[in-house]
Amino acid sequence: MLKCKINDKEIEVPEGTKLIEAFKLADQDIAHYCYHSALSVAGCCRLCMVDIEGNPRPQIACNTMVSEGMSATNQSDSIKETVKWGLDFHLINHPLDCPVCDQAGECELQNQYMKFGSGYDSEMAEKKVKKNKVVDLGKEVVLDSERCVLCSRCVRFTSEITRTNELGIFNRGDRSEVGTFKGKPLNNNYSVNTVDICPVGALTSKDFRFNQRVWYLKNKKSICTGCSTGCNVKAYFNEDGYFRFKPVVNQEINGYWMCDEGRKVYKSTNKENRLMGYELQYGDACSKEEAFKVAQDLISSAVTTALVVTGQQSNEEYESIISYFKETLNSEQIYHWHTTPGKEDEFDGLLMRGDKNPNTKGLQKILSEKGLGKDVSELSSVDTLVVVGPENMTHVKDLKAQLEKFIQSQNVIWLGSALVEELKEMAHVKLQMPLRTYLEKTGTFTNHAGQDQKVTVVKTVNKQALALTDWVQLMQNQEVQQDQGVKFPKVKTNFFMDDRGTV
């Protein structure tokens, strides 16, 4: 460890720490646009200026390593003046269209100018260089060139993280603009991370832009269930539902990033894609009481009963429903439905995995501990089949064909959170019962590497829906306390690490 003084505060930092990181560790604000903890140092915004004791000239903190006994400050009058000028320089050609900018409310240009800036000079509102306001960079991202401060974070992201090299900075001086190389749109699977790391409102996500003002949204940490990686995210929501996911830093799981596909998982949790109520055959609505009566009758009158599960529910829910089948119903017919067959071992080298089920590992562990679990292809006709359907249907290809292979039983009870139109055409499906999504319950998910991660209730979209544990209790006529979800067993969890450094 190295001892150093930051704005007169004595701290110790690990060897190899950059001075700008030492400022963050010492809880001292420091202006910066181009520096990002996960990218190489560009040193181009010149905002992170500091005075270092014994050094005659100001230095940039992002390109200076801390050494033993170093004393640095950004509180001297000359540094404050330098940073003010730097910020003014970045604003010279900025359009200042904050009222219509999607980044307003979470913009580092606004935040840093309020903290370190000089107060805007109205003469600067004149004579701005005009640039393209709407540049379609690819499937997911739009650029407003006038707002760009040329920090080059987005360019470094595509060259250092995805190594797809779609972006560059073209032209010179105040004509410089970010753009894509000819015939190479920004279509990599991680493109929206450029929007997250853009410190201003220059890059916006097509999915989110103009949808909501960020100050009308709340957010809470959770995970992405788009594949078996389990990236840590913040889910943004209001009373109408969920609007976006953004990655949360967890160096052991997803680093700083998440994929574009995972960002869309929130859609499967909103009303328009949900099974909102209890439905009898062919989509006829019924009450919860009626539905449980039908389910209990179908199960108690059956000689043979089987359960099909995917890897999309929590460990606690699997424990509960599998024990119910094994111990209460005396059925060992429990089958694992791999919804992405043959893709389990695929990995793109960064984050995305071919197994689109977030808890395959957890399910397999529970099944093998109980000596159960066959592949769904081994299922033959039983009297009553209970299927716990996938939460996120987007990756399930040829759903009808997949279902027809194993839904041959006389009576099928479908438990799921997703709206599945195909089920209405299937005569064997006697009953559909709505489940909570993972954003509406507590529980543990085990990712591809065996890391346990807890989820807690973020916001309940469907109040009728139940966690599987509640379903099991109601089937046994036990009382459940709504919104309780499941009790946490004592597991060692790899819960969210800090998200320092995302900006």
Ligand code: SF4
């Ligand atoms: S678009 Fe954003 S991230 Fe890219 S160079 Fe401009 S300001 Fe930086």
Ligand code: SF4
């Ligand atoms: S890599 Fe997997 S877990 Fe991570 S964001 Fe993408 S789909 Fe979600």
Ligand code: FES
């Ligand atoms: S020069 Fe240090 S953050 Fe930009």
